[in-house]
Amino acid sequence: MQSPLEKLNKFLELEREQNYENRAVVGGLDKAVPYWEREARAYQLPEELISFIVEKLQEYPRLQPEQRKEIIQQIFAQIETCGASNKAPAQLVEHPSRHSSKGSQQPSVKKETREEDNTQISKILQTPLERVSGVGKKTADALEKFGVRTLQDLLYFFPRRYDDYSRLKPINKLKYGDEVTVLGVIQAIASRPVRDGKMQLIEAIITDGTGTLRLSWFNKLWYVNRFPKGTQVAVSGKLDMYLGKLVMKDPEIEEIDREQLHTSRIVPVYPLTSELNQKTLRRLMYKTIMQWAPKVQDFLPTSVRTSLKLLELGIAISQTHFPDSQDSLDQARWRLAFDEIFLLQLGVLRQKLSWKSLPARVFEVPDSWIEQRLALLPYELTNAQKRAIQEIRIDLASGKPMDRLLQGDVGSGKTIVAAMAIGMVTYHGAQAAVMAPTSILAEQHYRNLSRVLTQSGDDLPAILQPEQIRLLTSDVRGAEREDILNGLQNGSVKLLIGTHALIEDPVQFQDLQLVVIDEQHRFGVSQRAALRKKGNNPHLLVMTATPIPRSLALTIYGDLDLTVMDEMPPGRQPVETHVLHPLERERAYQLIRHEISNGHQAYIIYPMVEQNENGDGLSVVQEFSRLQKEVFPDLNIGMMHGRLKPEEKDEVMARFRDGQYHILVSTSVIEVGVDVPNATVMVIEGANRFGLAQLHQFRGRVGRGAAKSYCLLIPESDDALENERLSVMVETNDGFVLAERDLQQRGPGEFLGTRQAGFTELKMANLTDVHII
Numbered sequence: 001m002q003s004p005l006e007k008l009n010k011f012l013e014l015e016r017e018q019n020y021e022n023r024a025v026v027g028g029l030d031k032a033v034p035y036w037e038r039e040a041r042a043y044q045l046p047e048e049l050i051s052f053i054v055e056k057l058q059e060y061p062r063l064q065p066e067q068r069k070e071i072i073q074q075i076f077a078q079i080e081t082c083g084a085s086n087k088a089p090a091q092l093v094e095h096p097s098r099h100s101s102k103g104s105q106q107p108s109v110k111k112e113t114r115e116e117d118n119t120q121i122s123k124i125l126q127t128p129l130e131r132v133s134g135v136g137k138k139t140a141d142a143l144e145k146f147g148v149r150t151l152q153d154l155l156y157f158f159p160r161r162y163d164d165y166s167r168l169k170p171i172n173k174l175k176y177g178d179e180v181t182v183l184g185v186i187q188a189i190a191s192r193p194v195r196d197g198k199m200q201l202i203e204a205i206i207t208d209g210t211g212t213l214r215l216s217w218f219n220k221l222w223y224v225n226r227f228p229k230g231t232q233v234a235v236s237g238k239l240d241m242y243l244g245k246l247v248m249k250d251p252e253i254e255e256i257d258r259e260q261l262h263t264s265r266i267v268p269v270y271p272l273t274s275e276l277n278q279k280t281l282r283r284l285m286y287k288t289i290m291q292w293a294p295k296v297q298d299f300l301p302t303s304v305r306t307s308l309k310l311l312e313l314g315i316a317i318s319q320t321h322f323p324d325s326q327d328s329l330d331q332a333r334w335r336l337a338f339d340e341i342f343l344l345q346l347g348v349l350r351q352k353l354s355w356k357s358l359p360a361r362v363f364e365v366p367d368s369w370i371e372q373r374l375a376l377l378p379y380e381l382t383n384a385q386k387r388a389i390q391e392i393r394i395d396l397a398s399g400k401p402m403d404r405l406l407q408g409d410v411g412s413g414k415t416i417v418a419a420m421a422i423g424m425v426t427y428h429g430a431q432a433a434v435m436a437p438t439s440i441l442a443e444q445h446y447r448n449l450s451r452v453l454t455q456s457g458d459d460l461p462a463i464l465q466p467e468q469i470r471l472l473t474s475d476v477r478g479a480e481r482e483d484i485l486n487g488l489q490n491g492s493v494k495l496l497i498g499t500h501a502l503i504e505d506p507v508q509f510q511d512l513q514l515v516v517i518d519e520q521h522r523f524g525v526s527q528r529a530a531l532r533k534k535g536n537n538p539h540l541l542v543m544t545a546t547p548i549p550r551s552l553a554l555t556i557y558g559d560l561d562l563t564v565m566d567e568m569p570p571g572r573q574p575v576e577t578h579v580l581h582p583l584e585r586e587r588a589y590q591l592i593r594h595e596i597s598n599g600h601q602a603y604i605i606y607p608m609v610e611q612n613e614n615g616d617g618l619s620v621v622q623e624f625s626r627l628q629k630e631v632f633p634d635l636n637i638g639m640m641h642g643r644l645k646p647e648e649k650d651e652v653m654a655r656f657r658d659g660q661y662h663i664l665v666s667t668s669v670i671e672v673g674v675d676v677p678n679a680t681v682m683v684i685e686g687a688n689r690f691g692l693a694q695l696h697q698f699r700g701r702v703g704r705g706a707a708k709s710y711c712l713l714i715p716e717s718d719d720a721l722e723n724e725r726l727s728v729m730v731e732t733n734d735g736f737v738l739a740e741r742d743l744q745q746r747g748p749g750e751f752l753g754t755r756q757a758g759f760t761e762l763k764m765a766n767l768t769d770v771h772i773i
């Protein structure tokens with residue numbers, strides 16, 4: 001007996017041959033529907049498939065031939081995707097429950113049909129891979145390792161690179177030393193034992209019509225069977241000379257499809273696992289792309305696409321896999337990169353909108369309050385600081401949650417701005433929290449903020465009492481911790497300062513209205529959200545010294561309003577920076593000595609805590625004892641690194657701050673925020689291992705007082721390229737310039753220090769693509 005699908009197949013084929021005149025069935029295709037439907041049910045075809053086909057066929061007579069053609073293609077496609085054509089009751093693609101299109105005889109029929117088709121297509125694209133025809137279980141499992149689970153994922157599983165066979169060199173043009181890919185046919189291949197039979201030498205000769213080239217490998221015995229005479233191959237490697245003849249030793253070799261080369265001279269190379277080979281995968285991709293890419297619905301309206309000169313989505317996908325030329329590949333990648341950034345941006349803006357749609361408590365303070373508070377400070381605020389305080393004041397009074405990023409280079413004086421914000425909120429009896437990335441920094445904030453907020457003037461009471469301000473880090477335990485937690489709940493503690501211990505569960509506030517996060521780049525978006533959840537739509541102030549390139553400010557930080565403090569407190573001199581040759585280290589030590597004899601202090605930074613097993617690179621622990629014994633036996637040196645307990649770190653920091661240590665050797669833990677104005681020398685060993693933005697942070701640890709300060713960068717080697725990168729540090733003290741460079745050179749992952757949500761999703765775009773952004 002013929003299956004209902006086979007029968008259907010026949011009708012539809014016939015219809016196609018007869019140019020869609022609806023004559024394949026007497027009286028029209030729709031007349032056959034009730035009968036076919038019954039049979040299909042009896043045959044236990046999946047319900048979704050049945051209703052899909054039935055609806056399509058019922059529409060059929062009303063449509064124009066062009067539309068009929070499309071419908072028939074869709075039915076074929078649906079059957080194919082379901083893999084139902086050869087197997088009877090199979091598990092099937094989910095079919096969306098469709099709102100009735102019947103009864104709507106309006107002129108918009110055509111459009112409506114198209115929209116439904118689009119929903120249909122996007123449903124089909126969600127088909128799990130193992131149900132896509134041509135994909136076996138084994139292939140599906142192998143692809144799953146790359147996160148490819150659906151038909152759609154497969155369309156977006158992009159080549160790792162391309163072999164551009166359109167720019168090949170013919171064999172007769174090859175020269176000694178060339179590194180090339182050559183295309184040819186295996187003319188001979190054989191193996192023979194060498195070195196007393198300890199090894200097998202495999203030799204092959206390929207030809208491309210212009211000449212022959214000899215290839216050789218050791219011990220790859222299976223090549224003899226894998227690439228027999230007549231196989232078309234691509235080989236890549238470096239050309240060597242042996243007995244006066246060119247030879248390629250141990251080249252990479254790959255069989256290529258003739259078919260493939262006919263369709264495209266630029267051939268995709270996909271990421272592979274041991275279970276997947278390039279040829280199989282390419283074939284699968286080719287089939288999938290040809291069938292499905294043209295059906296992909298473009299979510300960008302044509303008008304937008306035209307004005308931005310973007311390729312259509314389906315074309316972009318297929319050209320990314322199988323480009324016709326380098327130019328169309330570039331255009332295709334551009335389009336896909338555009339989509340990534342565009343969608344990222346939409347997400348960020350949606351986030352901002354939803355946050356801004358919530359009401360927040362209004363906090364207002366009189367002008368006189370601000371003037372009086374500022375008059376208590378030992379210095380005059382910079383204009384940038386004043387502006388920042390004004391912006392925050394407006395936010396806090398707006399009735400909407402503040403969501404502000406305060407960006408100011410190291411030393412620009414962000415802490416006092418935060419203190420004023422805290423003052424405005426706690427002045428009204430509400431609570432505030434400050435989260436810092438390290439306990440050193442939290443402790444420093446605790447001291448500074450306490451000083452500012454508990455200060456009183458002649459007629460001016462203090463904003464807070466000392467006991468209303470508490471410090472919470474992971475090493476605060478027992479009774480003290482209990483006391484803090486209680487105080488937060490009953491509202492007697494008004495300001496809590498700490499590390500990420502703040503976002504732990506037991507920490508509950510009575511009335512948290514302001515959240516301040518320092519050095520934002522050390523925290524992820526999720527930590528920001530977690531702290532915010534501790535209150536009821538609290539206001540948020542995020543601070544960072546990492547200058548944010550424009551592209552980043554618009555994308556990842558796009559949900560925040562931005563305040564830039566582009567002015568330094570007066571009297572700051574730029575830090576004099578030099579890159580030293582590794583052998584000039586002694587000069588750095590001389591400078592340290594000189595500065596210390598003038599009453600100053602110095603930092604020396606190392607990239608590692610302890611030496612790794614390879615013994616390469618300088619480390620804090622080894623260098624600490626060497627410096628103490630051999631270089632500065634008469635000076636006090638402190639040692640700081642991440643493996644110390646928090647209380648030990650605080651102890652070391654306190655001693656350095658109080659001048660008990662002349663020199664502090666440290667890893668990057670002191671990178672952020674630490675403020676010891678008496679330190680005037682910053683020596684960075686292994687400078688090549690750090691990003692520019694990070695080096696700039698280190699450098700910001702000095703030059704914080706009135707005295708002239710120095711930063712010496714010592715790379716591990718003389719590598720010219722590295723030193724050129726470092727020389728940018730000499731040229732500029734401008735954090736923005738450095739951040740842009742860093743972003744270009746090292747990418748956003750490095751730049752941000754943490755992997756933040758969203759960026760890892762970017763496959764085509766780059767957060768440095770300012771132009772797209």
Ligand code: ADP
Binds near residue numbers: 570704
């Ligand atoms: P950062 O922006 O790096 O967090 P801080 O807030 O730690 O900077 O400030 C750096 C130093 O500058 C501190 O010692 C602070 O007291 C001081 N400072 C802040 N603002 C001014 C100002 N307007 N004039 C002079 N010194 C200031």
Ligand code: MG
Binds near residue numbers: 414415
């Ligand atoms: Mg700071």
